[in-house]
Amino acid sequence: METKLKNMFAPFLYHIFVVSFAFAMVYPVLWMIFGSFKTSTQILNESYKLLPSSFELNNYVSGWRGFGGISFSTFFKNSFFVTTIATLGVTISSAMVAYGFARIRFKGRKVIFACMMATLMLPSQILLIPQYILFQKLKWINTYKPLIVPSFFGSAFFIFMIMQFIQSLPKELDEAAIIDGCTRYGIFARIVLPLIGPAIITTVIINFYWKWDDFLGPLLYLSRPEKYTVSLAIKAFSDATSTTDYGAMFAMSTLSLLPVFFIFLFFNKYLIEGVSTTGLKG
Amino acid sequence: MKRTPKHKNAEYLMTGSLSRFVNNQNVAGYVFILPWVIGFFVFTIIPIFSSLYLSFTTYNLTSSPKWTGLQNYDRMFTDDPLFYKSIMVTLYYVVFAVPLKVGFALMVAFLLHRKSRAANLYRSVFYLPSLIGGSVAVSLVWKDIFSIHGAINSLLNIIGIKGVQWLGDPRYAIWTLIAMTVWQFGSSMIIFAAGLKQIPDMYYEAARIDGASRFQSFIYITLPALSPIIFFNLVMQMISGFMTFTQAFLITLGGPLDSTLFFALYLYRRAFAYFDMGYASSMAWVLLIIIAAVTALIFKSSKYWVYYESKEK
Numbered sequence: 234m235e236t237k238l239k240n241m242f243a244p245f246l247y248h249i250f251v252v253s254f255a256f257a258m259v260y261p262v263l264w265m266i267f268g269s270f271k272t273s274t275q276i277l278n279e280s281y282k283l284l285p286s287s288f289e290l291n292n293y294v295s296g297w298r299g300f301g302g303i304s305f306s307t308f309f310k311n312s313f314f315v316t317t318i319a320t321l322g323v324t325i326s327s328a329m330v331a332y333g334f335a336r337i338r339f340k341g342r343k344v345i346f347a348c349m350m351a352t353l354m355l356p357s358q359i360l361l362i363p364q365y366i367l368f369q370k371l372k373w374i375n376t377y378k379p380l381i382v383p384s385f386f387g388s389a390f391f392i393f394m395i396m397q398f399i400q401s402l403p404k405e406l407d408e409a410a411i412i413d414g415c416t417r418y419g420i421f422a423r424i425v426l427p428l429i430g431p432a433i434i435t436t437v438i439i440n441f442y443w444k445w446d447d448f449l450g451p452l453l454y455l456s457r458p459e460k461y462t463v464s465l466a467i468k469a470f471s472d473a474t475s476t477t478d479y480g481a482m483f484a485m486s487t488l489s490l491l492p493v494f495f496i497f498l499f500f501n502k503y504l505i506e507g508v509s510t511t512g513l514k515g
Numbered sequence: 516m517k518r519t520p521k522h523k524n525a526e527y528l529m530t531g532s533l534s535r536f537v538n539n540q541n542v543a544g545y546v547f548i549l550p551w552v553i554g555f556f557v558f559t560i561i562p563i564f565s566s567l568y569l570s571f572t573t574y575n576l577t578s579s580p581k582w583t584g585l586q587n588y589d590r591m592f593t594d595d596p597l598f599y600k601s602i603m604v605t606l607y608y609v610v611f612a613v614p615l616k617v618g619f620a621l622m623v624a625f626l627l628h629r630k631s632r633a634a635n636l637y638r639s640v641f642y643l644p645s646l647i648g649g650s651v652a653v654s655l656v657w658k659d660i661f662s663i664h665g666a667i668n669s670l671l672n673i674i675g676i677k678g679v680q681w682l683g684d685p686r687y688a689i690w691t692l693i694a695m696t697v698w699q700f701g702s703s704m705i706i707f708a709a710g711l712k713q714i715p716d717m718y719y720e721a722a723r724i725d726g727a728s729r730f731q732s733f734i735y736i737t738l739p740a741l742s743p744i745i746f747f748n749l750v751m752q753m754i755s756g757f758m759t760f761t762q763a764f765l766i767t768l769g770g771p772l773d774s775t776l777f778f779a780l781y782l783y784r785r786a787f788a789y790f791d792m793g794y795a796s797s798m799a800w801v802l803l804i805i806i807a808a809v810t811a812l813i814f815k816s817s818k819y820w821v822y823y824e825s826k827e828k
Binding site for chain 1 (some may be wrong): 530537539540541542543544545546547548549550551552553554555557558559561562563565566569592605623626627633637638639640641642643644649651652653655656657659660664665666668669670673698702705706708709743745750754757758761764765770778782786787792796798800802803806810
């Protein structure tokens, strides 16, 4: 919709308004990033100032040392491990299942699909306790298995998203391949999979940042500090140092958000696509 | 489709009864959805039934569950003030945070609904908080900004307003968390922005020719056209609102005076601090029933305010 503006000041005012609003929106984030370069005294005494008086890199050095003799390189390694494997699992399995639901007319398809959509609305609290008991019985507590293994069975959210993408591909492709003697498995591997690249990328980045940010999972299942992921480590770090070292906490917080910032800068298009096509966000 | 010779060979080998079975339409379908079906049974169906069973027991993880019938539910409704408190806190939060967030998202989406590079850039900036808002880092920053000598109070101080104890006063602590939720309106905004693009320009043109103001076209064209999306957003945000945990756990720990003791936080405490697994399971079922009831209510109300294109014709 093109708005016909009555005078030349209106667009100017509009942009002033939107920009100042946007600035207020990202203020907490800027505060954190700039805070990571301030000394702790400056954070405490001059909290109205956004910009640091001088850029100190000291916080990054002292923060990186971590706590209890475990440095943040361990926590970052742990997070990358969990996130990468879980994302790999969820992408492959969700793409498979999505193809099954989108293109094959098997018996009971509608009922099973309805079950899947219903799980999207199921509060996770219902599953929390029995899953914890299950993983405890399997002796999986203090391992990464509870955070990784369930990903290999697909996720309703991503299945639904990839399904919508597959449904937008012309059906004639499949039909032609069947006439040529291609099996369903061949169609999936050779025709569909290469064509759903954008949906795969969206799945990878959304799941990556969800897993990266996940707090409750690591909180429940990881108790030994050397196993901590970054999000859990930052919480522990802030508990251990909160009264003294704000700067280091902000420095590590900023670093923990780097992968997400990176996704935001380079893959924003896919994120927005994913959010607007499914209309869902967990 | 070009097929490699190797592929042709494989096809040729797969002509026995096994291959006919594997390539049967039904079997192929089940093979593809198998991962999800297994996961559904192991991580959803079995846990749901064990949760229902546990809700009628006393269980502390070390000894085996002891059947106590309705005792957990009885205790919840007659002998647990914190249970009531946590329900009230959560309802208060949902009633304010969800409509504010959805309303904000709608307003900003409408404000940015124009074809320009700047609008795209603004949308991205407004989307950022919802992207990072769930992280531990942002919760810790929020805690710091709203602390007694934090950025908010010192900025207020400059313009001559005396700040309050945002996190230390039961009246304000919940609003600090509501503000954080509303701040993350970005993903809903993106959904609305996609919806706005679907509304044909000619509707607005027609309204303008008839002399409608911008506000009137918003009320009579935009809102009805977006009502299915508004409905959808309300339901999904409401469900996640009832499950709010991380912010409260990190920023206020339920305090002060239990004023931010969200249901999910209390449930977590019961389960993993007191290892009162039976009781926590029955709480989870109460949460499920509340969410189902509120969802049903919104669905029932939808026929009065949600318009679907096909119905209008």
